[in-house]
Amino acid sequence: xxxxxxxxxxxxxxxxxxxxxxxxxxxxxxxxxxxxxxxxxxxxxxxxxxxxxxxxxxxxxxxxxxxxxxxxxxxxxxxxxxxxxxxxxxxxxxxxxxxxxxxxxxxxxxxxxxxxxxxxxxxxxxxxxxxxxxxxxxxxxxxxxxxxxxxxxxxxxxxxxxxxxxxxxxxxxxxxxxxxxxxxxxxxxxxxxxxxxxxxxxxxxxxxxxxxxxxxxxxxxxxxxxxxxxxxxxxxxxxxxxxxxxxxxxxxxxxxxxxxxxxxxxxxxxxxxxxxxxxxxxxxxxxxxxxxxxxxxxxxxxxxxxxxxxxxxxxxxxxxxxxxxxxxxxxxxxxxxxxxxxxx
Numbered sequence: 100x101x102x103x104x105x106x107x108x109x110x111x112x113x114x115x116x117x118x119x120x121x122x123x124x125x126x127x128x129x130x131x132x133x134x135x136x137x138x139x140x141x142x143x144x145x146x147x148x149x150x151x152x153x154x155x156x157x158x159x160x161x162x163x164x165x166x167x168x169x170x171x172x173x174x175x176x177x178x179x180x181x182x183x184x185x186x187x188x189x190x191x192x193x194x195x196x197x198x199x200x201x202x203x204x205x206x207x208x209x210x211x212x213x214x215x216x217x218x219x220x221x222x223x224x225x226x227x228x229x230x231x232x233x234x235x236x237x238x239x240x241x242x243x244x245x246x247x248x249x250x251x252x253x254x255x256x257x258x259x260x261x262x263x264x265x266x267x268x269x270x271x272x273x274x275x276x277x278x279x280x281x282x283x284x285x286x287x288x289x290x291x292x293x294x295x296x297x298x299x300x301x302x303x304x305x306x307x308x309x310x311x312x313x314x315x316x317x318x319x320x321x322x323x324x325x326x327x328x329x330x331x332x333x334x335x336x337x338x339x340x341x342x343x344x345x346x347x348x349x350x351x352x353x354x355x356x357x358x359x360x361x362x363x364x365x366x367x368x369x370x371x372x373x374x375x376x377x378x379x380x381x382x383x384x385x386x387x388x389x390x391x392x393x394x395x396x397x398x399x400x401x402x403x404x405x406x407x408x409x410x411x412x413x414x415x416x417x418x419x420x421x422x423x424x425x426x427x428x429x430x431x432x433x434x435x436x437x438x439x440x441x442x443x
Contacts, residue, residue: 100316106324109293113250117197117226125195127147142419144411147195150376152389153188154203155180155210157381161232162197162269165332167392168204169269172336174393177205180381182212184402185218188379191406198226208235214243223249229253230300232271236279241286249295253327254280257302259310259317266306267341277321284322284367298325303349305342322348332434333360351436354436367438368426373419377410385409387418390431 101107104346127205128146135166136142163169168177189196199220201207207229211217220227229244230253244252256276256405258264264273299318301311311328330351331343343350343360352360370388378386384394391397398414409415418429426432 100315100326100328101324102318102326103322103324106293106296113294114224115141117224121194122149122197125380127292129375133369133371136374136419136423137369140423142423144416144419147193147407148173148376149195149198150198151192151196152200152203152376153180153185153216154205154379154381155185155207155213155216156205157202157203158209159204159206160209160234161206161271163267164269165267165334165337166204166335167334170334170336175205175208175380176382178381179210180212182215182219184383185216187383187402188406189219189223189225191401194223196223196225198228199427200230202226202228202230202257203380203386204392206232206235207382208240209400214240214247217244217249218247221250226250228229229295232268233256233276233279234272236276236283238282238286240388241279244283244295245287245290245292251298251302251363252283252295253298255302256280256299256314257304258307259314263307263310267302267304277317281321288322296324297322298327299323300327300329301366302314302329302331303346304331305345308344308346308349330436334434362434362436366427366432368423370422370426370432370435370437373415373422388431388435388437390430390435396429396431 125146125147129149132143132145156179159168161169162427167173201213201216201377207213208231217227227249228251229249233254254276257267258273261273265271303315313325328349330349333343333352343352351362353363355361372388379401380386380394383400384397385399385401388392396418399409401409421429
């Protein structure tokens with residue numbers, strides 16, 4: 100939900116400025132590839148990714164139970180992405196790249212080159228988006244992000260009281276996060292800047308759903324631009340520490356007679372993410388999407404092979420073929436809402 104109508108207008112203005120002939124043509128190619136593939140049940144791929152998610156840091160300062168990094172179940176090593184690799188990603192993506200998410204697993208702010216990454220992308224008129232747990236929003240860092248041209252900052256705030264917040268954000272400090280949010284909002288105002296858009300993300304669980312109304316009130320009070328109420332992803336390794344919301348529209352699951360959870364609604368054999376975007380881990384490994392936490396489906400590394408080759412060659416093509424004919428056979432797709440009849 101947009102809290103600031105003025106910022107919503109500015110957001111759409113920025114999106115409009117991202118479009119040029121090369122990017123528009125690329126989007127048309129991607130759209131055609133996706134819909135034609137669905138019709139003929141065979142993958143075809145024109146164009147290059149319009150959006151890429153990168154992993155500035157594969158490590159984190161918190162221990163959130165439903166996060167594979169926080170829970171300590173990620174089987175791959177976590178470390179920091181070198182600035183040189185990020186610039187290589189931009190170079191190999193070319194002028195068709197429109198959007199960069201500077202997050203995957205881990206806490207992006209742990210990487211000391213984060214603001215330089217934002218600056219490098221902004222100079223190419225690429226929309227930059229960071230999602231953080233909000234514990235590193237010092238005055239210096241906030242000023243650097245504003246000056247670097249960050250487009251959107253998502254701050255996770257899964258509770259408005261310390262007790263509720265700490266139920267999921269293990270090791271976190273609610274007061275510190277709130278102070279950081281207020282700090283960057285004040286600095287942006289003092290500098291007479293419109294960006295970054297400040298988005299608060301609230302993952303709705305059964306234990307915090309009663310705090311939605313007071314959270315909306317607090318966001319309006321401090322001047323947050325947007326509030327995202329997000330349904331929770333529940334994993335086997337969470338050990339029941341948290342449970343999905345009992346409010347139907349904020350839960351992607353239904354409870355079966357034996358007490359287990361099952362995703363709502365039918366999963367259809369399509370997923371535009373596989374035709375339009377990809378993920379790059381801190382060390383250059385490619386993932387087909389953000390649900391491939393352990394890179395089980397990686398088609399290779401861009402430090403070994405050019406991104407364009409990886410995007411168009413057999414491993415990703417085979418994955419797209421499976422998605423078109425039997426997506427439910429793919430492990431990472433079973434817990435994903437993409438291609439279902441709800442988007443929360």
